[in-house]
Amino acid sequence: MSRNRVPPGSDDEPNATPNKPSRRRFLQSAAAAATVGVAPHVHAQNQPAAVPPSEAPRAPEPPRPVTLNVNGRAYTLQLEPRVTLLDALREYAGLMGTKKGCDRGQCGACTVMVEGRRINSCLTLAVMHDGEAITTVEGLASNGVLSPIQRAFIEHDAFQCGYCTPGQLCSATAMLSEFGNGTASTVTADVRMHPAQLSDDEIRERMSGNICRCGAYANIVAAVRAVHDGSTGNA
Amino acid sequence: MDAISYERAVDVSSALRAAQQPGTMFIGGGTNLLDLMKGGVEQPVHLVDITHLRGLDTIGTLPDGGLRIGALVRNSDAANHALVREQYPLLSQAFLAGASPQLRNMATVGGNLMQRTRCGYFYDTAFSQCNKRQPGSGCASIEGQNRTHAILGASSQCVAVNPSDMSVALAALDAVVRVSSLRGERTIPITEFHRLPADRPEVDTTLQPGELITAVDLPPPLFSDHSHYLKVRDRASYAFALVSVAAALQMDGNTVRTAHIALGGVAHKPWRASIAEQMLSGKPLSDANLRAAAAAAMGEAQPLSGNRFKVQLAQRSIVRAVNQAAGRTGGVA
Numbered sequence: 225m226s227r228n229r230v231p232p233g234s235d236d237e238p239n240a241t242p243n244k245p246s247r248r249r250f251l252q253s254a255a256a257a258a259t260v261g262v263a264p265h266v267h268a269q270n271q272p273a274a275v276p277p278s279e280a281p282r283a284p285e286p287p288r289p290v291t292l293n294v295n296g297r298a299y300t301l302q303l304e305p306r307v308t309l310l311d312a313l314r315e316y317a318g319l320m321g322t323k324k325g326c327d328r329g330q331c332g333a334c335t336v337m338v339e340g341r342r343i344n345s346c347l348t349l350a351v352m353h354d355g356e357a358i359t360t361v362e363g364l365a366s367n368g369v370l371s372p373i374q375r376a377f378i379e380h381d382a383f384q385c386g387y388c389t390p391g392q393l394c395s396a397t398a399m400l401s402e403f404g405n406g407t408a409s410t411v412t413a414d415v416r417m418h419p420a421q422l423s424d425d426e427i428r429e430r431m432s433g434n435i436c437r438c439g440a441y442a443n444i445v446a447a448v449r450a451v452h453d454g455s456t457g458n459a
Numbered sequence: 460m461d462a463i464s465y466e467r468a469v470d471v472s473s474a475l476r477a478a479q480q481p482g483t484m485f486i487g488g489g490t491n492l493l494d495l496m497k498g499g500v501e502q503p504v505h506l507v508d509i510t511h512l513r514g515l516d517t518i519g520t521l522p523d524g525g526l527r528i529g530a531l532v533r534n535s536d537a538a539n540h541a542l543v544r545e546q547y548p549l550l551s552q553a554f555l556a557g558a559s560p561q562l563r564n565m566a567t568v569g570g571n572l573m574q575r576t577r578c579g580y581f582y583d584t585a586f587s588q589c590n591k592r593q594p595g596s597g598c599a600s601i602e603g604q605n606r607t608h609a610i611l612g613a614s615s616q617c618v619a620v621n622p623s624d625m626s627v628a629l630a631a632l633d634a635v636v637r638v639s640s641l642r643g644e645r646t647i648p649i650t651e652f653h654r655l656p657a658d659r660p661e662v663d664t665t666l667q668p669g670e671l672i673t674a675v676d677l678p679p680p681l682f683s684d685h686s687h688y689l690k691v692r693d694r695a696s697y698a699f700a701l702v703s704v705a706a707a708l709q710m711d712g713n714t715v716r717t718a719h720i721a722l723g724g725v726a727h728k729p730w731r732a733s734i735a736e737q738m739l740s741g742k743p744l745s746d747a748n749l750r751a752a753a754a755a756a757m758g759e760a761q762p763l764s765g766n767r768f769k770v771q772l773a774q775r776s777i778v779r780a781v782n783q784a785a786g787r788t789g790g791v792a
Contacts, residue, residue, distance in 0.1 A: 282462040282504070305465030305506065308493070328494050329562060341535075341564045347493045348565060351465055352486070352508055399560065407539045410555040410696065415538075415548045432696035433559025 290354045294319060295363030305351050310334045312350035313360060321361040321390045325435075332434035335391035336360050342398035344433075361390035364397060373397055376447035384438035392434045396448050399430045403452070422452050460496050467508040471515070471671060475641050477507045478669050485509045485671060487531060487567035490558070491574050499584050500575075500592055510567075515673055518542065524679035527637075530569030530672045534625065535560065537568055547677060549686035549707055553628035556690040559697045569672035572626060572636065572652065575663060576619035576727075577699050579604060590616045591660045598660075606765040607701060610757075610773070612726040617660030618763060621653055621728050622699050628688055629675060630721035630729035631705035637674040638666060646676070653728030660727075682707035682719070687783035689776055690723075700724035702773045704780035715739045720756070720781065725773055732756035735777065744785050746778075753777040 287302040292309075294317060301316040310327070313319045313336070322345060325333030329347040336345045337359040364371040373396045376382070383389045403426070406418040411429045413419075419426060427445045436444065468474035477483060482504030486492055495501035509515075515529040518540050526547065528537055537543055538554035558566065580586045580599040588597035600608055600618050608618040626649065634649040653664055666672070685708040692698040703723035709716040718739040720732040735756035742748055753774040760770045782788075 284462045285464050304462065306460045306463050328497060329490055332559065332561060335561055342561050343565045344490070344559075344561045347488075347490045347562075349465070349486075349489065349493070349506075349508075352467075352489070352510060395561065402560070407535070408544065408551065408555060410552065410690075412555075415544050415551040415555070429696050430560060433561045435697075 288351070290351050292317065292350065292353060293355070293357045295359060301350070303350050305349060307350050308346055309336070309338075309348050309350045309353055309358070310345035313345060313358070316350075319360055319362055323387055323390055325388070325391075330435070331388070331391075332395060333388050333391040335394045335434060337394055337398050340398070340401070342395050342433075359394065359397075361393050364393055371397065372451045373400070373447065376450045377444075380443045380447040380450060381440075382443040382447040383436075383440050388434060388436045388438075392431070392436065392444060395431060395434045396444075396451070399427075400448070400452055403430065422449070424449070427452075460493075461499075461502055463496075463503060464505045465508065466505070467511055469511060469513070471512055471639055471673065474507055474509050474512060475639065475669065475671060477505075478671070479641070480505055483507055487570040488533065488562075488565040489570075490562050490566045491570065495575065495582075498582055500582060509671070515569075521676060526677040526680075528568050528675045528677070530637075530674055531567050533564055534558070534566045534568065534571060535563040538563065546680035546683050547628075547632065549631060549682060549688050549705055550625070550628045550677070552686075552688035553624040553690075553703075553705060556688060556700075556703070557624040568625070568675055571623055572672060572675070573664070573666075574621070574623050577622045578608065578619040581619060591619060591656075594659075594661045601763065604765060605763040607699070607724070608763055608766055609726050610760045610762045610766060610769045611722075611730055612655045612728070613761065613763075614656045614658065614660065616658055617656035617727065619656065619660070619727060620724055621663075621726070623729070624688070624690060624700065624703060624723060626653065627703055627721045627723035627729045628705045629677075630731055631686075631707045631719040632682070633678055633719070635676045635678075636672060637676060638670045639673050640667065640670040644673075649675075650729070650731055656727045663727075681709055681717070682784075685710050685784045685786065687780050689780040689783065691772060691776055702769055702776045704773075704776045705729075706777070706780040706784040708781070708784045710744075710785060713743050715742060715744050715785075718781070720777060722756070722773060722777075725760075725769060732777065734758065739781070744781070744787065749778050749781055750774075752781075 285304050287304050289300050290303045291298055291300045299317045303312055313322050322336055323333040325331035327346045329344045334345040335342050339356055364374055373393055403422055408415040409429045411425045424445055427448050484503040486506045486508050515531040517529050519527050521527050534554050538551045544551045580589045581591050586599050588599040590598050598617055609620050629649045636647045636652045638645055688705050690700050690703040692700055700723050705721040707719040718736045720735050722730040735752035738752040738755055757770050757774055762770050
């Protein structure tokens, strides 16, 4: 994993846990308070930072402030450019809901929504999303009330181990919105037409970016269908 | 991942200037580049983020009736654009056959053109032999695992295939790639954009250092009514093609006026089946003629130890895709 490649003592060392606020996170919070006003100038500051390649091991690029608006709250984090959005959310913002599965874009466990679109947070750099709005699984519920897809996953037993579930939930949330917008999929009979109904084949194809190693697919499809058909809602 | 420096370019000229620095790469969606960087296959020193370049994320009609797709249009947006769906359904199908919804939301059209092979020996630096990753080191695939590899146009240096679905459809549609550099702009026909490995397998495309893809231009839509993209893969979704076929026809009744057929998963570049196209054009579409054309398309096939099945699979896929494009319910050979 990429973690093994992190230089010892670098800021990428994982040490934050949900239950134990880390020293680093305390420092980040303090830094966040201090750097909010500086963020707009980050691009100008970056210009002279470029260095020519050399044979020597590369020194880590100095961290810079990156502001991510996650679930309605602004997090200004001190990040090296190489930090992925996934690692920023988990290791720097302390939001452990988003899961690291393969870390290579092959499993979907890290799925989050950026500006309303579902993406694999492992294959994008946090710095590329400076100022953007991100929704993670922690942001699906509102005021302590689970979202329809969250309730449907529980009602339809759509998980076993649960590791893929945060990604499945974010993916399903976006997928239902995409279908509502008339998007086609590779199982849509004629892409020139809007797919008339959300068949189980359509659900499976549209959820195919999320692998469930427990094989809870049948119940995941049922949960998505339930929300689409409106049979879950507030029931 | 190795340390990198980063800057966000705001316009094409500043991106091009930034790219003059050695060790610099452009980053768009990042879906392939960051994957390769995590594996140590690509090792840029500096990334220039081009996702905020103005004007390259739109799709618009051209004076000749064609369509210009900006290089930064995301694959999902291109697939679902009204004009692409209505006028170039073949391209929409190809986009939708690739990767996953999440990856299509990230990946750009320009980045899709620059996708590198998914050959396992290229991806895994634990293998010392890969001429594409380390020129002159040899090819571990020729005598190793080569089930997913090339049957056409390979060399003794490299048997890798291009993984893109989009590019196969673009090849069938005779698309043109627009590129910019500090020297100016130029256009590259899609069939000349990707190259065969020959003795330089480390070079995937004819793009020159310092050049930036700005758009893909499509000719006026001639095949809207008769096209089909068929992708055959090991699982129903979220997998690269073993074989894919982009078939685009102009029909006069049952007679094929023009046939464009491009193959994916079989070569280092999208492969136009020119002989098969000629055999089909100007004749009524019949099972016999179609089978003969499909066989001719594989006339020069040189399968490897693990992918002999691809020769017949490609023939059957051509038959099926052309039949689908023609609106025939006709049989699979």
